[in-house]
Amino acid sequence: MTTDATPELLSPAGNWDCARAAVAAGADAIYFGLPAFNARLRADNFTAEDLPELMQFLHRHGVKGFVAMNTLVFTGELEAAAEQLRLIASAGVDALIIQDLGLAKMARELAPEVELHASTQMTITSPEGLRFVESLFPLDRAVLARELSIREIERFPQSDTTPLEVFVHGALCVAYSGQCLTSESLGQRSANRGECAQACRMPYELVVDGETTEMGEVRYLLSPQDLAAVDVIPDLVRAGVKSYKIEGRLKSPEYVAAVTRVYRKALDAAIDQTESAVTDADRYALEMTFSRGLTSGWLAGTDHPYLTHGRFGKKRGPLLGTVTEAQNGWIRLDVPPDEQSPPLKAGDGVVFDAGENRDLEQGASIWKIENDRIIFHRTYSGINFDRIRPGVTLYKTSDPALESEIRKFWKNAKLTPKKTALHLTVEGSPGSPLTLSSSFEVERSTFDVRCSSETPLQPAANRPLATETLIAQLGRLGDTDYELASLDNRLQGDCHLPLSELNRLRRQLVAALQSDGARTSVRPGTPAATTHHHLLPPSTSHSSPATPAEPALSVLCRTLPQVEAALEAGVQIIYCDFEDPRRYKDAVALKSGSDAGLHLATPRILKPGETGYLKLIERAAPDGLLLRNLAGLEYYKDRSEFVKTADFSLNVANPITARVLMESAGLDRLTVSYDLNISQVLDLLRGAPADWFELTLHQHMPLFHMEHCVFCTFMSEGTTYKDCGRPCEKHVVHLRDRVGQLHRLQADVGCRNTLFNGRAQTGARFLPALLDTGLSRFRIELLDEDRDAASRTIGAYQALIRGERDPADLLEEVTALEKLGVTEGTLR
Known part of the structure; x- marks a missing residue:
């Protein structure tokens, strides 16, 4: 089990550029997938050939690398999964993020030196559920369900239990992770296999007691806004959360860089118990890089309409204002009297929200701004101004200048390798060699380095070797991968050694540290067993019984x-x-x-x-x-x-x-x-x-099985079960999808909704x-x-x-x- 209690910022990486962006922006760790067994198969993902180089790059910069194997594994895939586990272990991966309980059992057997993190796909929603998983195998971390509030997270024990990880930013699934069967049922594309078809982002009609409800532009009944928990990071730190996870393995390196550096600020301030340094410009960057609207999700408690407004399911960005006048080629806006209104300039992208079919809505780049007129190119914008009328709202969808700044930030960042701390011991006495030794661990491998002077120590006449002198000479490690953290001077008597010999010893020590021969123990605990077959049921040749039941x-x-x-x-x-x-x-x-x-x-x-x-x-x-x-x-x-x-x-x-x-x-x-x-x-x-x-x-x-309550959000004026009037008990409700199929909606005792295939x-x-x-x-x-x-x-x-x-x-x-x-x- 992980014992380091220092909070960790965990960023997504779908490719090499995203990995570099995360490191440049201050991530403590990144998570990524391989071509198989990961829940984001549409991401670029890394290959087996990438793994050793990627892990060397990460470790050289003091960043950990976690592989997501967060899908179900079928019977015919167990051999391939076992092979991937061995590959991951040999490449020096720090942790595995796993959904399938059988795969997790295999990982503990085949790669015990790699940390095991229970994926949010395991649907861990309570301390009792976590205790059950802990009883199956040692666990190094549990990624909690995104539907938990901070108060509920606080009810997980903070001692003698598995460290907790929580999503703090990015897209929210409307269904509980690991419990969504929509893509599988409607299109044979399982979300539990990394092939989510995002049916929650599609429009639906609300049919109550057989009658279609007229809801105007509200059609995206199952599409939550995105999560942005930047303001509650201090509360999560106080709740004992270990890891702060950013969603986005399908996103760009600019998204990864922008979001990571904002949360780096927020987390550092929370750790230091100082006022957050997150600025309005930072919040603007979060909204511009990608958002469908930003909320704190379920972390602040239940407020169903706050999470899912139903007006759109695509990326938006900040609201600019409402159109007051529209002519052929230009518009005027009524801008809210808010000092924090987003900046607007030529080249920025915008979209007109007329409450229409989102597949038909219009957007373009601004050509120029003259006084209070926003002007679009009549030919190249492609906008039909006959459709733009007063009352239409305008959202900002892109900021090329911001994107360029973020791109330059991560591409031009000088990534300083993290130096390994050396704790040296100096031993010797007059007439014997001076001996330097250092024993430490790097990437879970133990190193033991020892070297001695070629000439013996001499009795000191008047200036014996002092600790200060030893630190000054042995600490001159310059451009090496090491820095002197401490020195234990165990010299006996007054000793003397030429400074030139001390310098030679220092160079010898560095050379020994960099050689493979320094490694005396590689990953303690690597098992002798090389197969997973002993984990299978006792007999795997089950023919039909002689007398079938x-x-x-x-x-x-x-x-x-x-x-x-x-x-x-x-x-x-x-x-x-x-x-x-x-x-x-x-x-x-x-x-x-x-x-x-x-x-x-x-x-x-x-x-x-x-x-x-x-x-x-x-x-x-x-x-x-x-x-x-x-x-x-x-x-x-x-x-x-x-x-x-x-x-x-x-x-x-x-x-x-x-x-x-x-x-x-x-x-x-x-x-x-x-x-x-x-x-x-x-x-x-x-x-x-x-x-x-x-x-x-x-x-x-x-x-879908979801915490989101459609009944409360769209059939009441309330925000929770306390004030919704319980329409679920009074009406028969279906949702009609884009192809006209009706699907029955039901609530359970916890007010969680299930949408059943019609x-x-x-x-x-x-x-x-x-x-x-x-x-x-x-x-x-x-x-x-x-x-x-x-x-x-x-x-x-x-x-x-x-x-x-x-x-x-x-x-x-x-x-x-x-x-x-x-x-x-x-x-x-």
């Missing part, structure tokens, strides 16, 4: 009438996932006289102080639990009286992750990750015992192949079906798994039942 169907219900339909159909395992867990006791009461098992689902997210929901579930006396988060695993891991199933949100995508969870959380079964297609599902089932798993055969895929997903066609692996547990999940529709859907799938119905016939019936259609979705 009878296929069984479980049903997840979201209403009491659905529970009644499942009981009436004789379903043996019924999962309940209610918005209000206080109604769970009513569901358990319904099974009176039935031998069905009632299993209750935990919320997807538990934040600090929310374990009371788990106690409420426990008091309902269920037969089993559907565990959906790390905190739930920790809370119930020693409770054997419940049948425990880990849900899809735990992201089980390979046999090592499956084994880690089964053994560490005391689980009875696992739900197969929704990120897997059918071939990857089959690989998983062949790589671990099939009787560990349950597969969801029918469902409305949960697209089209149901079925894996009926793949049932024979799944049965061949020995898999016998299948689930269907109901959404908003009434009792009759629920009964028909349950009956159709019961007949399918009994072999009484052909998948094609089932598809026709289920399609008729599902008003918005059916797809094979992620399994395809």
Whole structure:
């Protein structure tokens, strides 16, 4: 575990230029990806060949390098992932940022000398969730979910626990990281695999009780403004946060340089407990380099409209004013009476916000400014001035002069290599050589250097070697990579040695330091094991059992009438996932006289102080639990009286992750990750015992699971659940996407919203192949079906798994039942 408590500024780097910009601007560390297993596959990323040179460059300048391997790893990729871990370890990388629990286990085995950081993709939202991960393997850092407030962060223990990292600037995902299935469900581009399609930045219509709500220019209902926590850095330092992370591996080196140097100022001032040196010009630079509007995100607490205004999803920049007059080629602005209005000059880029389709909005560079008229070139600007009318707002989108200044800053910066501190020991006595020695660590490698004078020490007649003389001569290290930090003078008696010999010793010491022979121990703890195979389940050759278990169907219900339909159909395992867990006791009461098992689902997210929901579930006396988060695993891991199933949100995508969870959380079964297609599902089932798993055969895929409440933001005048009037309890709400598809929106007990795919997903066609692996547990999940529709859907799938119905016939019936259609979705 990391012990250095000094706060660290962590900057993104998608390429070499961004790495140099981050170093020039004062980053303590950078994080970057390789071509595989990172959540920003669209970034340039570094290659395996780049790694040694990159790490040498970083370490020479006192900067650490972290590799992001923050995606899920599929069964067929374990060998490639193991090879990448070995490569990373050999290149001297300082830390790994990892999402997949199985990959993290591999990293501790194959690269124990590299720090292990739990990615925000692990969805660590509470101290209990962090404790569970800490119980699996030693952890050097945890990157917390971006939805936590400072008060919630303060509830994480600050001693005897893992150091914490928090995002402080950049784009915000509307969904909890690691819990977004939108890109996967709608386009087979998984966000958990680095292929986010940014569906949250698209326009949506709000449909309430079947009627489309007229909302004018408010169409970007799921697009948060960007995070800028520069003003709360002192609060985060007081909360004990170790690392301050800037988002932006897809951004330019100018963005990296500008943002890093502003946060360098803010963090240094917070560490020194002095007034922040961040200026209005710095804030302007933050807004100009990239922003969709800047907020402090969730750090200051819940204020839903503050985070997501819904008017645009693209880069904006600062507001310049409102158009008061527009002629062919020029405009006048009504500028707000604010001394901090952004500067405006010829060459700056602007965009006109007329509340129209953002794909059609107009923008151009300013040609010149005359008095109060802003003039555009009539030919080359491309602006249709017939569309520019008074009342249109104008935003500044680019500042070439600022960009040029930032570019010159990072390109021309003289990067001074960080010198290694030498702690020297001087020993000897008259008649013996003078001996210099230094033992220290560089990049987790131990160096032990020792050299002796060629001539022995002589008794000093009148001017013995004093400590001051030794420091003066041995400290003359000039342009070398070293500087004298301390000198321990252990000379015995009054000794003399010519200064020329001291100078020769100094040069000999430097030469020895720079030689490979100085290294006496390379990375203690490097394991003898060179494979990950011992981490796999005991047997990985799982053929179909001689007597396969009878296929069984479980049903997840979201209403009491659905529970009644499942009981009436004789379903043996019924999962309940209610918005209000206080109604769970009513569901358990319904099974009176039935031998069905009632299993209750935990919320997807538990934040600090929310374990009371788990106690409420426990008091309902269920037969089993559907565990959906790390905190739930920790809370119930020693409770054997419940049948425990880990849900899809735990992201089980390979046999090592499956084994880690089964053994560490005391689980009875696992739900197969929704990120897997059918071939990857089959690989998983062949790589671990099939009787560990349950597969969801029918469902409305949960697209976004988010702290952002659409109900509160766009259907009330409130800011939190305290004053929103609870429209979620009074209305049926859908969001209509750009292609006309309706998606159901629901809130949970914590006011978190889930947007469900309007089209149901079925894996009926793949049932024979799944049965061949020995898999016998299948689930269907109901959404908003009434009792009759629920009964028909349950009956159709019961007949399918009994072999009484052909998948094609089932598809026709289920399609008729599902008003918005059916797809094979992620399994395809």
